[in-house]
Amino acid sequence: MRVIHGTTEFELEEKSAVSIGKFDGIHLGHQKLLHHILEQKEQGMKAVVFTFDPPPSVFFGRTEEKELMTRAEKRFAFEKMGVDVLIEFPLTVQSASISPEEFITDILAKKLHAGYIAAGPDVSFGDKGAGNYVLLQALARELGYEVQIIDKVYFYGKEISSTYVRKELAKGHMETVTELLGAPYGISGTVTHGNRFGRTIGMPTANILPAASKLLPPNGVYYSEVLLRGEVHKGITNIGYKPTVSDERQLGVETYIYDFHKDIYEEEIVVRLLAFQREEKKFEGKEALQEQMARDIEDGRMFHLKKM
Known part of the structure; x- marks a missing residue:
């Protein structure tokens, strides 16, 4: 082109x-x-x-x-x-x-x-x-x-427009956004190094920093899929500031990819958000966060199994 x-x-x-x-x-x-x-x-x-x-x-x-x-x-x-x-x-x-x-x-x-x-x-x-x-x-x-x-x-009787998509995105209604776009909402970026907390507990994540101009849905956890090297991988994604493990106010998108163990740092990926799971929140400590992450990942597995 x-x-x-x-x-x-x-x-x-x-x-x-x-x-x-x-x-x-x-x-x-x-x-x-x-x-x-x-x-x-x-x-x-x-x-x-x-x-x-x-x-x-x-x-x-x-x-x-x-x-x-x-x-x-x-x-x-x-x-x-x-x-x-x-x-x-x-x-x-x-x-x-x-x-x-x-x-x-x-x-x-x-x-x-x-x-x-x-x-x-x-x-x-x-x-x-x-x-x-x-x-x-x-x-x-x-x-x-x-x-x-x-x-x-x-x-459903309502004109599809960018404004309509924006309103549904702001509510975290990712299933509706998918219907309006004809595909899940995607966030592209280069996989970068994070604070490696997920890796230390056996739950490594692929981290990307979205473009400043990119509109994002509410912070929280989403069921997702990742486009990488022409393949689609199931995942679960957190959008937010990592309030439990970091005081930095840098908005990030981090995704745990199921059954995936390759080194993909510096590679381009697209994270596609399928459904909202829960809001972002600060936990009492890293142990509580680890327990919640494990529950989130298990819930995500069930979500993807139901969609098969």
Whole structure:
């Protein structure tokens, strides 16, 4: 996949099928949109995803929200889906003031040679976000592209959106988050050395430090699975500050992987959260923590057995 980042000077050589959006989380609604541009690859078009960097809500100071997916996670997901070109369009005072008409004619038609555009009914672009699907449709014949407005996807009567995913994540409702995303919520990172407490009691954990921009669910213990070297391993994960064994306030994600004994320090893994087990808490001492960890691990084994 070709990634165009940090520049407004680009031009594709072939006709493209384009989808515009923030794509935070790449939930089922996003996936429906992306499915349509990926279908156009069979017609010889390049599948192009157009995003803004930073997102408009961040650029205009309306929010400093953390992301459901980091930039690296999005890139990996888009490439895995089959996207040919990802554009992370730099949002500046100048680029944000482009008129909606200029955005369509100069960027979509001229630079991307768009032959097909898939958009949701709430798509917006151009100065003050004034561009919408009506304008896309109005200029379609003149500029030689087809526009398809993709209906929203609903879950039990409620529209799936990044906001919906965020609210469920904040509650620790990981099963619902999985339904909305079409896959468990993932946290990627490099396995690093922790305080080795788990190793001293025969319960070694793989520790990662999530990106500062990554949105996390409430601190606590989760049933999980780990993607490593193309394989999936069952596990149980703690998100938190290790209040019993450390006074440091560094948020970490540590996972005990069942029946796993390999050295994976400095390797990239993805921890996927399946269900919430219990809240994070401080124990009276390390012995009490060890006993709870043993119970957690046994509960996790039962959870995974039931899912088989």
